[in-house]
Amino acid sequence: MTSDISATQIVYGSGEVATLLNIKESTLRKYSGQLEKAGYKFHKNEKGHRGYFDRDVIALRKLIEIKSHPDMTLEQACNAVVSTIGDSVVSVSDTADIAPIERHNDRHTKEEFDELKQLVIQQTELIKEFSKKLDQQQQYFEERIKQDQKDRELMESLRESLRETKQQQLQIAAANQEEQRKKGFFSRLFGK
Template identity: 45%
Template sequence: MSSDTDASKVYSAKEVSVLLGIQNTTVRKYSQLLEKAGYHIHKNELGHRGFFDKDVIVLRKIIELTKRPDMSLENAVNVVVSTDAGSDISKCDMQKSMTYQEILEDNQRLLKEFEDFKNQQLEFNKELLQQLKKRDDYIATKLEQRDQSLMNTIREMHDTQKLIATTKQPSKKWWEFWK
């Protein structure tokens, strides 16, 4: 459906769902509610809907309005249809709306930025793992040295106690000297 009509691009429901970040079934549901409220959406000879830029803007406004906690979907549709009332949406909104191609390019740019960030993060993670491994190796070495030092000290103490025990003679009591 992406044909040009009167210098305006006509989007398919699938393209609109990508543009707005919603499901294709949601586009259909919103379109049916708009039509029920008296809003005209272009249909081809097979009955497939075609969306112009102003229709995409109307759908975007519905999405924004339904995010408010006090606004139901039906009320949002009625508000948008009553403010549209057969006239074009404000030129400011038309300037803000992005074409399908612009959104695709923007998405590709964001994807590239994400890939770059992911690669930077992977490199950072590698460096961090190397530093942690060095630290763990250092700690393991220090612990091993400490353990060896403690064992040597314990052995020395044990040897000293043995030496003391062998060199110590039983002391005679003072009265035993006269016997």
């Protein structure tokens, strides 16, 4: 942002931004501090508390997106965000002229925030439902795998039982043949 900032811009508190980004306030402070180390400037009031404009929320969202890549460190992600934003970084002197904005009196902003909050809640519920369905599918597949394993074991047991039965039948048949052969030999020997 440059010195042509209009007085109608909205300053968000850290709690609101953390909710919008679905992160903890401590994580927001950490990310903001790292961005400042990389050269990014946030609006600060006379007590040194950060105020976040829409562009800051966008920068933080971009940081989270870039940081999610597996080979990207937080420091590298911050440097990437600062380099992409470039000239739009606000200096402390740029923010000195901004009149304090009463968020609580701005009904339109509160409605937008409430809508976003409601959307986040709905998305969270959808994610929970999706997660529950995935868990159910996982459980079904695990049960199916166990059942398939039991079926394989049963089939193997039946095959083994059939092999043993066949082996016994062959042994009995061989014994009968041997007996017939022996009987035939004796009857030939004594029968004459």
